[in-house]
Amino acid sequence: MVKDFKEFILRGNVVDLAVGVVIGLAFGAVVTSFTADLLTPLVSIPGKVSFASLTLTVHHSVFYYGRFVNALIAFVIIAAAVFFFVVKPINALAARRAKGEDDETRDCPECLSEIPAGAHRCAFCTAQVAPAT
Secondary structure: OHHHHHHHHHOHHHHHHHHHHHHHHHHHHHHHHHHHHHHHHHOOOOOOOOHHHOOEEEOOEEEOHHHHHHHHHHHHHHHHHHHHHHHHHHHHHHHHHHHHOOOOEEEOOOOOOEEEOOOOEOOOOOOEOOOOO
């Protein structure tokens, strides 16, 4: 049972996910600091230094809607970064790979790796192969 758990934890996907979560948390902290400390003072409402200090009081209940604005700006920045630096490149790579799937392939007679049909040399074992007919 311990062996199975160890295999699960050391599996590549779990380790990659853990690294991604840690990097994501660190990136989120940087973006939150950027939003609260640099961006909102630049675009602040006249007379207010930061959105975080904006409040609304109703029957002695204080609503910190300025903090929500800061969190919303941070979310938009993180979402844009993930979209432009992760989603767009992966979609472009997937489209490029999908376009390449239509090409005809054949197996190398020496190493049995899949190579393009028009290849004269195997990219894996460098053996010369006869052109496909």
